[in-house]
Amino acid sequence: EDQVTQSPEALRLQEGESSSLNCSYTVSGLRGLFWYRQDPGKGPEFLFTLYSAGEEKEKERLKATLTKKESFLHITAPKPEDSATYLCAVPSNQAGTALIFGKGTTLSVSS
């Protein structure tokens, strides 16, 4: 069965304190791994798509990387406005390639 596991569940950082979020997956024939940001009460906002091991994508203070078993979302010098829940998702072979999500990492950045 396709599965996505994210860690940690929650992460508290000081402003400027860099860290990484992890997303591990078990899915046969990966057809993309997607990162989203979600603010409370709002829909997920698309951040990155990664298709193959070794691929990297960057956007402002965020950088996503992919290996054959996991993906990392690196946050460099975070600011309070980076506080959100970060969700990782993969297309599911059992659900017509609709996305299945990990449980997310809730990031809190304090000034």
Place this chain on the structure above:
Amino acid sequence: DTEVTQTPKHLVMGMTNKKSLKCEQHMGHRAMYWYKQKAKKPPELMFVYSYEKLSINESVPSRFSPECPNSSLLNLHLHALQPEDSALYLCASSGRDRGWNTEAFFGQGTRLTVV
């Protein structure tokens, strides 16, 4: 434009009411989805439409009835809901590339409260 528009933003309904949620996208995407999200949980897939045909129903109770009138619109008809159906309902759409679904774009959701 990567916008998916959902209406209404908030909905309060009684257990005997009938209401509908609406979703619209103009990105030319041919896959559209309904997800349900409870507090502090990830989105949970309900339905998948591919080329206006229902392709996946994740064992959703019949009090939820999806409809895809055309390639830009997706509706979710609600009838005789239970208080435990209160949640954020999300619509999403995705395109195709190299035979795979590309990234999905989500609407802002409808916050549904069943009283």
